Amino acid sequence: MVRLTINGRVVQAEKGEMLLVVMNREKISVPAICNHGAVEAFGACRLCTVEITKNDWNGWKNYVTSCLYPVEDGLIVSTHSETVINLRKTLLDLHLARHPHSEHVRQWAMEYGITQTSFEEIPDGDDCILCALCTRICDRMGFAAISTVGRGHGKEVAPPLNEPPPDCTGCLACAQCCPTEFITFSDSGTSREIWGKQFEMITCKECSKPILTKDFAETLSKTRNIPADYFEVCDECHRKATALTMGKISQWQREDTAS
Amino acid sequence: MKKQFSVDPNLCTGCRTCELACSFTHTVDGKAGRPRIYATPGGFEDLWVPVTCLQCDDAACVKSCLVDALKRNPETGAIELNEAVCVKCMACVAACPFGCALVDPEQDKVIKCDLCGGDPACARFCPTKALTYKPSELKASKIKVLG
Numbered sequence: 001m002v003r004l005t006i007n008g009r010v011v012q013a014e015k016g017e018m019l020l021v022v023m024n025r026e027k028i029s030v031p032a033i034c035n036h037g038a039v040e041a042f043g044a045c046r047l048c049t050v051e052i053t054k055n056d057w058n059g060w061k062n063y064v065t066s067c068l069y070p071v072e073d074g075l076i077v078s079t080h081s082e083t084v085i086n087l088r089k090t091l092l093d094l095h096l097a098r099h100p101h102s103e104h105v106r107q108w109a110m111e112y113g114i115t116q117t118s119f120e121e122i123p124d125g126d127d128c129i130l131c132a133l134c135t136r137i138c139d140r141m142g143f144a145a146i147s148t149v150g151r152g153h154g155k156e157v158a159p160p161l162n163e164p165p166p167d168c169t170g171c172l173a174c175a176q177c178c179p180t181e182f183i184t185f186s187d188s189g190t191s192r193e194i195w196g197k198q199f200e201m202i203t204c205k206e207c208s209k210p211i212l213t214k215d216f217a218e219t220l221s222k223t224r225n226i227p228a229d230y231f232e233v234c235d236e237c238h239r240k241a242t243a244l245t246m247g248k249i250s251q252w253q254r255e256d257t258a259s
Numbered sequence: 260m261k262k263q264f265s266v267d268p269n270l271c272t273g274c275r276t277c278e279l280a281c282s283f284t285h286t287v288d289g290k291a292g293r294p295r296i297y298a299t300p301g302g303f304e305d306l307w308v309p310v311t312c313l314q315c316d317d318a319a320c321v322k323s324c325l326v327d328a329l330k331r332n333p334e335t336g337a338i339e340l341n342e343a344v345c346v347k348c349m350a351c352v353a354a355c356p357f358g359c360a361l362v363d364p365e366q367d368k369v370i371k372c373d374l375c376g377g378d379p380a381c382a383r384f385c386p387t388k389a390l391t392y393k394p395s396e397l398k399a400s401k402i403k404v405l406g
Contacts, residue, residue, distance in 0.1 A: 037343030038326040137346050141325040176347035202353075212353045220350055224322045230356050238358025239297055243308035247301025250268040250308070 004075040019066035019077065020048050030079050031088070031108065032067060033179045034131035039140050041067035044131040046091050047108075051078040063087060085112070093117050095129060102127040104180045127182040130155060134174035134183060142223075143167050146174065146195060157183075164197035170213035204234035261336065263395040264374060264382065266309050270389035273298045273307035277381035277390055284380040285370070293363040295372040296381050296390075309390060311381070312359040312372035314338055320371065323354035329371075337374035345369055 002015050006028055013022040018041055020032060034044040048066045053059075053076050063084065066077075078084065092109040097119035099105045105127070109115070134157055135147050145168035149158050159165035170192050175183040185194035189210055192199040199213040211217075217231040233241065278294040285292025296311035314337050321329045321338060328344035329351060331337070340351075340360075347369055351360040360371045372379075374392070382392040 036346075037341065038328065038346050137326075141346070141348070171348040171350070173346040173348040212349055216348075216350070217353065220323050220354065224325075226319050226323055226354050230319060231353050233358075235352055235355065235358035235361055238356060239299055239310045240358075242310050242357045243299035244302040246266075246268055246308045246310075247303055247306050250301060250306060251303045254269060254306075 002071055002073040002075075004071055004073070004077060006077040007079055013071045015072075016070050019050065019064075019069045019071050019075075022071055023066060023077075023079070028079060030066060031111075033108070033129070034133055035067050036133055036137065036177060039133070039136040042132060042136060043068045045129065047088055049084060049087050049091075051081045051084050052076065053078075088112055089114060093119060097121050098125050099127050099129060099180070100125055102129075102180045102182075105129070127180040128157060129180055130157070131179060132157070133177050133179065137173050137177050141171065141173060143169060143171075145169075159195045159197075165195050168195055168197055169216040169219050170194055170197065170199035171216045202231055204237055205232050206237040206240075207234060209234045209236070261395055262377075262392055264314075264379060264390070264392045266311070267389050267391075268301055268306060268308040270387045271298060271307040271309055272387055272389075273300075274386065276384050276386060277309055277311075280380040280384040281372075284375055287366055290365050292366060293361060293370060295359070295361065295370055309381070310357065310359065312338070313357060314372075314374075319354040319356060320351035320360045323350040325350065332373070332376075335374045335377045337372065339373045340369060340371050342368055 001012055003010055003012055006023060006026065011022060011026050020035065020041065023030060030048045030050060032048040034042050035048065043065045046065055049063055050066045051061055052064055053061045054074050089112050092112050092114055095105050096109045096114060096117040100121045130148065132148055138144055138146050145165040146157055146159050148155055150156055172185060172194065175185050175194065185192060187210065190201050190203060192201055192213055199215055201210040202212060202214055202217055203210050211231060211234050217228065220226050221228045275298050277296045278298060281294040281296050282291045296309055298307050299310050301308040318338055326344055326346055328341045329338055330341065332339050349362065352362055352369060360369065363370045379392050382390040
């Protein structure tokens with residue numbers, strides 16, 4: 001156990017825990033866009049930067065990304081000091097210059113009072129902030145269908161060789177978790193398209209509502225040992241069927257007590 | 260003593276108070292949640308079945324989750340979904356053979372019954388006691404210990 005001070009409040013934490021995890025638990029909020037509970041911290045967005053110091057640092061301070069900083073005894077953390085706010089403003093200012101058309105980036109900048117970037121705007125900048133949350137989640141799920149490619153300003157998220165990724169199952173986790181909703185997909189009811197790959201959807205055999213892609217269902221059946229017929233009916237029709245089964249049992253009970 | 264959530268369709272009148280109680284209990288930021296329990300017609304006259312999560316021993320939702328967002332709470336025996344870990348791939352929604360893992364489109368998340376952390380609101384508000392949450396009456400040897 002270690003004791004540290006965050007914004008004047010003494011909190012306890014396990015040794016080696018990341019500062020952001022401790023702050024989340026203590027309901028102390030800092031912006032953390034590239035952070036997700038399913039994957040390890042990555043430190044891409046830098047917005048969770050906080051000010052740290054210790055009593056024996058003779059007034060010296062350091063600025064660290066809280067998601068990657070393991071807590072230690074006697075740490076004094078400030079999440080909203082003037083310097084930290086200015087640091088975050090600069091980061092958001094840069095984000096805004098790079099992604100001027102993203103509503104999400106605009107919203108985050110607005111929260112820190114920035115409506116217009118002070119840097120030179122990239123007019124054709126896309127909405128991908130390169131947080132790599134999509135690729136990390138894809139790895140975590142065991143598919144690793146997409147990855148970041150290139151370096152420097154040419155870096156982007158893409159499937160191998162920019163061709164439809166063979167390992168993608170069309171689960172949409174990447175698109176669901178993208179903080180700027182940059183990853184696009186289309187659902188037509190019987191088919192789905194993402195990363196340039198076409199998927200056939202399984203539709204409910206009772207009401208023909210699309211459930212999930214055939215590829216994803218096959219993967220789950222194979223790797224997780226789930227009977228394939230579980231995926232043939234949608235949740236609502238499953239509930240109806242459950243009610244009818246339980247209804248039959250209840251009706252027998254009724255008839256039993258009546259006779 | 261372990262408590263058990265039980266459903267008696269023969270006492271259910273289909274009043275849907277459970278759905279309301281569930282929805283209000285899971286309100287977030289002023290948005291009422293989607294109910295995790297549904298009073299559904301049981302196929303016979305005046306027969307309603309409140310369909311909710313059965314907290315299966317060998318649950319398909321837990322098996323289907325590729326990021327381990329679904330874990331059993333040893334205190335209550337309920338399988339709980341960790342929203343911070345969920346990646347919304349909808350595997351559990353598709354896998355549950357009872358249709359009790361759902362999507363809440365308003366709050367934009369996957370939901371399932373968590374027994375309200377040990378005090379299920381549906382059971383508390385059920386006017387006919389069709390839903391109850393009380394110490395198990397079955398012999399301990401007959402129940403598989405959850406978790």
